Amino acid sequence: MPTWNHRSVAEAATRLRLAVDPRRQRQGNGYRLGSGAGNSLEFHDYRSYVSGDDPRLIDWGVYARSDQLVLRRHRQEISPRLEVFYDASASMALTAEKESFAATLCALILSLAQQDGTRASLWLCDNYAKPIRSGQWIPALQQQQSSGTAGLLSTFSELGHGSERILITDGLYSQGGPALVKHIGHGAGTLCCIQVLTQSEIQPQYSGGKRLEDVEGGFREIVIDDRMLDRYQQRFSRHQAAWQEALRGRGVGLITCVVEEGFQTALKNLLKAGVVSNAQ
Amino acid sequence: MILGNPWGLLALLGIPLVIFIHLFRRRFAPLPVSTLFLWDIPDITKHSGTRREKLRKSTSLFAEILALCAIAWYLSDPHLSQTQQARHILIVLDSRVSMQAEHQDGTSSREQIINALHQYCAGLTEHDRLTLISSGKQARLLNNTAEPAAKALAHLSTWRCNQAWHELSSAYDLAHKLVRENKQNEYLVCTDRIDRNKPDHFSALYRGEPTVHTGLTHISWPHSNSAIYLHGINSSDERKRTLLIQKKNGQIIARMPVFFPTHSRCSFQIPLDAIPKDCAEIHCRLDGPDPLTYDDSVSALRPEARTIRIAIDPTLRTLQAVEQGFACQDDVLLLDSVTEDTQAADIFIGDAPINEGTWNLRLQSGSADACIGPFLQRHGHPLVRDIDCTGVLWAGGQQGVNANSIIISGNSTLLRDVSSRQNKGQFELYCDLKRSTLSSHPAWPSLCSNIVSARRATLAGLHTHTLPCGEELFTHLPYGEQDITLIAPDGSRSQFRANALGEIHIDGLEQSGLWNIEIEGQAWRSFTTHHLDPRLSDVSNCITKDDLSAMQAVSTVERHRSPLEHLLPCLLAAVCAAAAWGAYSREQRS
Numbered sequence: 047m048p049t050w051n052h053r054s055v056a057e058a059a060t061r062l063r064l065a066v067d068p069r070r071q072r073q074g075n076g077y078r079l080g081s082g083a084g085n086s087l088e089f090h091d092y093r094s095y096v097s098g099d100d101p102r103l104i105d106w107g108v109y110a111r112s113d114q115l116v117l118r119r120h121r122q123e124i125s126p127r128l129e130v131f132y133d134a135s136a137s138m139a140l141t142a143e144k145e146s147f148a149a150t151l152c153a154l155i156l157s158l159a160q161q162d163g164t165r166a167s168l169w170l171c172d173n174y175a176k177p178i179r180s181g182q183w184i185p186a187l188q189q190q191q192s193s194g195t196a197g198l199l200s201t202f203s204e205l206g207h208g209s210e211r212i213l214i215t216d217g218l219y220s221q222g223g224p225a226l227v228k229h230i231g232h233g234a235g236t237l238c239c240i241q242v243l244t245q246s247e248i249q250p251q252y253s254g255g256k257r258l259e260d261v262e263g264g265f266r267e268i269v270i271d272d273r274m275l276d277r278y279q280q281r282f283s284r285h286q287a288a289w290q291e292a293l294r295g296r297g298v299g300l301i302t303c304v305v306e307e308g309f310q311t312a313l314k315n316l317l318k319a320g321v322v323s324n325a326q
Numbered sequence: 327m328i329l330g331n332p333w334g335l336l337a338l339l340g341i342p343l344v345i346f347i348h349l350f351r352r353r354f355a356p357l358p359v360s361t362l363f364l365w366d367i368p369d370i371t372k373h374s375g376t377r378r379e380k381l382r383k384s385t386s387l388f389a390e391i392l393a394l395c396a397i398a399w400y401l402s403d404p405h406l407s408q409t410q411q412a413r414h415i416l417i418v419l420d421s422r423v424s425m426q427a428e429h430q431d432g433t434s435s436r437e438q439i440i441n442a443l444h445q446y447c448a449g450l451t452e453h454d455r456l457t458l459i460s461s462g463k464q465a466r467l468l469n470n471t472a473e474p475a476a477k478a479l480a481h482l483s484t485w486r487c488n489q490a491w492h493e494l495s496s497a498y499d500l501a502h503k504l505v506r507e508n509k510q511n512e513y514l515v516c517t518d519r520i521d522r523n524k525p526d527h528f529s530a531l532y533r534g535e536p537t538v539h540t541g542l543t544h545i546s547w548p549h550s551n552s553a554i555y556l557h558g559i560n561s562s563d564e565r566k567r568t569l570l571i572q573k574k575n576g577q578i579i580a581r582m583p584v585f586f587p588t589h590s591r592c593s594f595q596i597p598l599d600a601i602p603k604d605c606a607e608i609h610c611r612l613d614g615p616d617p618l619t620y621d622d623s624v625s626a627l628r629p630e631a632r633t634i635r636i637a638i639d640p641t642l643r644t645l646q647a648v649e650q651g652f653a654c655q656d657d658v659l660l661l662d663s664v665t666e667d668t669q670a671a672d673i674f675i676g677d678a679p680i681n682e683g684t685w686n687l688r689l690q691s692g693s694a695d696a697c698i699g700p701f702l703q704r705h706g707h708p709l710v711r712d713i714d715c716t717g718v719l720w721a722g723g724q725q726g727v728n729a730n731s732i733i734i735s736g737n738s739t740l741l742r743d744v745s746s747r748q749n750k751g752q753f754e755l756y757c758d759l760k761r762s763t764l765s766s767h768p769a770w771p772s773l774c775s776n777i778v779s780a781r782r783a784t785l786a787g788l789h790t791h792t793l794p795c796g797e798e799l800f801t802h803l804p805y806g807e808q809d810i811t812l813i814a815p816d817g818s819r820s821q822f823r824a825n826a827l828g829e830i831h832i833d834g835l836e837q838s839g840l841w842n843i844e845i846e847g848q849a850w851r852s853f854t855t856h857h858l859d860p861r862l863s864d865v866s867n868c869i870t871k872d873d874l875s876a877m878q879a880v881s882t883v884e885r886h887r888s889p890l891e892h893l894l895p896c897l898l899a900a901v902c903a904a905a906a907w908g909a910y911s912r913e914q915r916s
Contacts, residue, residue, distance in 0.1 A: 136360075137360030140358065140359070140360045216360065218360050218361055218363075218364075220363035247359075247360060247361050250359075250361075252357065254354075255354035255355075256354050256355065256356075256357045257354040257355060257356045257357060258357055258359050258362055258365060258367075259356050259357065259358050259359065260358075260359055260360065260361075260362035260363075261358050261359070261360055262360070264362055265356075265362075266362065266365065266367045267354050268365065268367050274365070274366065277365075277366040278361075278364055278365055278366065281364045281365075281366065282361070282364050285364065
């Protein structure tokens with residue numbers, strides 16, 4: 047069962063907030079700008095005037111310049127849902143530190159959501175996806191035991207259309223990132239992936255005869271040499287590139303946090319990626 | 327080299343097991359990963375489909391095999407020197423008195439056996455072991471079991487051949503009980519004659535001579551004091567010898583020529599008038615040379631008189647039948663009630679105060695009607711043995727008595743036993759002798775005789791004063807006495823206690839000679855035992871030969887390992903096991 051430093055999470059939550067669209071001004075029906083046209087003050091696009099349109103929306107400046115009647119449309123204001131998908135498969139517990147690190151990041155995201163007043167939901171995915179009610183997130187995270195393999199690929203009920211989705215996983219699926227992104231990202235407003243990896247997963251330093259036993263099943267006996275390591279790096283890079291390509295256009299993309307680099311470095315990566323922002 | 331425990335080599339079966347484990351165990355240390363799919367591992371298809379890999383000659387493999395070899399070495403107990411083989415021979419020595427018989431060269435069977443044993447054991451090694459067992463009614467060891475041969479043979483000097491006839495089976499049984507489990511043992515019996523009960527796996531050293539001789543086989547001096555009876559045996563042609571009868575001090579009382587028929591047994595009598603009345607003990611000896619002298623002489627004690635003293639109530643003296651019925655019995659003394667102390671009587675006829683130890687026959691008429699015999703008699707009661715009351719007109723009898731006490735009954739109780747636990751021999755005869763025909767019927771003296779005999783059987787004293795060794799002696803203690811001290815010819819003392827009837831059965835009389843019995847420190851009786859036995863004197867199956875066919879001379883291995891022999895293989899096994907463990911750990915880590 048993972049443990050984390052609650053004080054660090056609480057301290058981080060006081061100075062961070064979940065990142066919002068910077069073009070949004072302020073309150074409205076929602077506090078985020080949607081992708082469609084609506085009633086916010088933010089310009090969305092122009093549309094030719096057709097009979098019956100509200101003449102108040104006609105952009106007279108354009109008419110003066112071009113003698114064409116066009117409507118000025120504004121972006122919609124929405125209150126989207128935040129859905130956090132926590133990968134509780136066996137690979138996430140490769141080491142206790144990795145498991146705790148991932149749980150810490152998940153606890154941070156949920157704390158920020160709660161702080162914001164966001165409607166957030168948590169899915170714990172081990173062998174299957176379990177929705178966790180609000181108020182039960184922290185106990186559920188503390189008590190969950192990473193096991194199983196295919197939880198993220200199971201069917202999710204009641205996912206919000208257009209919701210913001212954050213996936214916390216190590217991304218080590220043999221099927222590759224695209225399949226998972228397609229499955230989880232269906233109907234999402236945005237999707238980003240916080241990838242938790244250990245240094246040995248990124249750049250293993252083994253050598254000699256080893257019996258590699260995958261924590262999610264399977265084993266192979268190999269003799270590891272430099273050539274093997276180079277091939278591993280190439281495959282890993284391709285794997286990461288596939289994730290990034292799959293997440294392109296869906297949000298902030300793939301944010302890799304290395305366990306050994308620590309929590310603060312991970313926060314910097316999240317800040318840099320735009321998942322969170324400073325709270326001023 | 328020989329192995330003390332060849333079964334220990336079974337430990338080597340662990341070697342193929344170790345090889346099997348090494349063939350199939352994992353070659354590399356396990357490493358948990360989560361990125362197995364990212365490793366470019368070629369998929370090698372094994373044609374045979376097995377998981378067996380080529381055996382790697384690792385340090386742990388050799389160390390484990392070496393440890394198993396060390397364990398097998400320790401368990402199999404190898405002996406590098408042949409001299410550590412050892413034989414264990416159990417020797418049964420015949421201790422019967424016939425082993426004293428002298429051969430023509432002047433040596434006895436015993437001496438020849440000792441010489442033969444020394445010769446045989448000269449071929450044994452210093453590691454070989456001997457156990458000497460002396461035969462007897464109760465066989466016994468002459469030495470500690472499995473002693474070195476030289477040390478065991480020194481105990482032969484304690485072997486005594488002075489016991490009466492007995493079978494050797496108890497010695498054979500003792501030999502079997504003493505054997506060491508799962509070890510090969512050899513058995514040897516040393517005797518002077520063939521024993522048909524000898525087990526087949528026993529070898530034998532026979533040192534006997536079927537010589538021609540005559541000897542005595544039995545003597546008895548009955549209480550009846552009619553004569554002394556002797557039995558003899560002759561294993562040759564007819565022979566005449568002289569029987570000397572001597573007092574205890576050696577003085578010759580009489581000489582009797584005795585004739586031994588050819589190859590047969592015989593008996594003769596010594597008339598008692600040849601023995602002075604003051605001579606309590608006699609010694610009979612066959613004069614003249616004879617190769618076997620142990621059966622040429624015997625002692626006998628004069629048996630004590632077993633006279634029954636009978637006192638009759640003066641009022642009954644008028645009944646002649648009563649006095650005559652008892653007076654005609656053998657060895658009976660009728661006490662004169664006027665001049666003699668009737669309190670000392672063994673039987674009192676009539677009503678009298680009960681004296682402890684005195685039997686009492688009360689004569690009462692009874693009130694029942696007369697009846698004519700035969701009558702119902704209690705079967706097996708000593709008073710009615712051989713009594714036939716057919717035709718007896720029995721006037722008298724008693725009605726309403728306890729049925730358990732009835733001895734003779736007709737239409738009423740005629741004779742009954744009113745003895746108690748404390749007071750034996752109390753009888754009541756319900757008969758009007760004047761009106762009955764009992765006293766003139768043969769049944770009357772028979773009844774009197776039975777009473778006298780029954781009383782005589784309970785008289786204090788020994789039932790015999792001369793008996794063969796090993797026979798049981800029966801004695802009856804005086805009334806009120808319970809414990810005796812028995813003193814053997816060698817001076818050893820034993821205590822005996824009588825049963826509720828005052829009887830003692832004494833057994834274990836293996837020594838020959840004069841025995842004494844004391845009661846409360848006072849000498850009471852004596853008796854003598856002798857070794858005479860026709861089986862001992864019969865030397866027809868005595869032979870001299872060696873039958874060593876059962877001696878296989880197969881040695882077992884002495885399990886006397888030195889501390890170093892214990893320590894070395896165990897230490898080696900422990901070191902190898904530790905090395906195997908260390909090598910395995912290192913292989914796992916690498």
